[in-house]
Amino acid sequence: MQEAVIEVSKVSTRFGDHVVHSELDLEVRRSEIFALIGGSGSGKSTLLREMILLQRPDSGSIRVLGADLQELGDDEALALRQRWGVMFQHGGLFGSLTVAENVGLPLREHTGLEDALIDEIGAWKLAMTGLEPEAGAQYPSELSGGMMKRASLARALALDPELLFLDEPTAGLDPDSAGGVDELVRKLRDLFGLTIVMITHDLDLLWQVADRVAVLAEGKVQGVGSMSELSRMDNPSIRQFFDGPRGRAAQEQGKRQADTQADTKSEKPPSKPK
C-alpha cells in the first residue's frame, strides 16, 4: 500500500455549540484521487480548510506530507504551503490581474526566478490545463466558468505541488466543460503522480475518476471505498446517498459508465470469470 500523505486522527471541530467534526479519522495515500462527499453542512469544506492550514481543529491531529500541522513553525508552514496547490470553489483568482499574472503570482512570491522564466512556466501551466495561450492576457471576469476553473487550476499547479486540493471542481459547469475536468484530474495524477483530494458531488468524477471516496456525516467518516464498494455498505448515512431517488438513478448511471469504462481502462482490466 502507498504511504499516507494526509493523516487525520481524532479531529474535532465546533462552531459554538455546533459540532461539525467529532473525533474524525481519515487517511489519504500517495498518488490517489480521493473524494470527500456528504450532505451540505457536513463539514467537508471545513475539513479541507483544516488540511491546508486555513483553520485549526479544536482537537486531534492532522499530518500532511509528514508534518504535524499543529506543531509547525512559521517557516515550516510557509515551506509546506508551497508543496500543495488549492483550487477554491469560486476560483479565487484576483480580478485586477490577468490570468497569466494570476498564474505567475505564486512563482513571483516564492521563487527568485526572472520575469521571462516565470512567464514561460506560467504559459506551460496554462497549456497543461487546456487553455489557449491567448487566455493569459484576459482578466478573470472575461472567462467562462470552465476557463475560470482551468485558470485557477493552472495557478494551483504553478509551484509543481505534490498534493492538489479541489473544492467542487466541476460545480456550475456545463456537461461539456465538466467532462474535460474529469480527464484533466486523471491526467494530472497519471502523468505527474499528484495526490488529489477533492470535494465533489459530480457523479462522473466520483464513479469514473475517484479511487476512494469518504462519506462524511454526523461528524465522522461513515465509510471509505470505491463508489461500488460504498454502494454495497449498510451504513444508513451511506444508504441515504445511494437510495434516495436521485441516488438510485445515479447509481444506475454510474454502473453503466463503470461497465463501459471497464472495456477501455488498461490499468484495471475486468476480472475474468473462471
Ligand code: ADP
Ligand atoms: P460543507 O462544506 O460540508 O457543506 P462546511 O464545512 O462548509 O460544510 O460547514 C460545516 C458546518 O459548519 C455548517 O453548519 C456551517 O454553517 C458551519 N460553519 C462553517 N464555517 C463556519 C464559521 N466560520 N463559523 C460558524 N459556522 C461555520
Ligand code: MG
Ligand atoms: Mg463546502
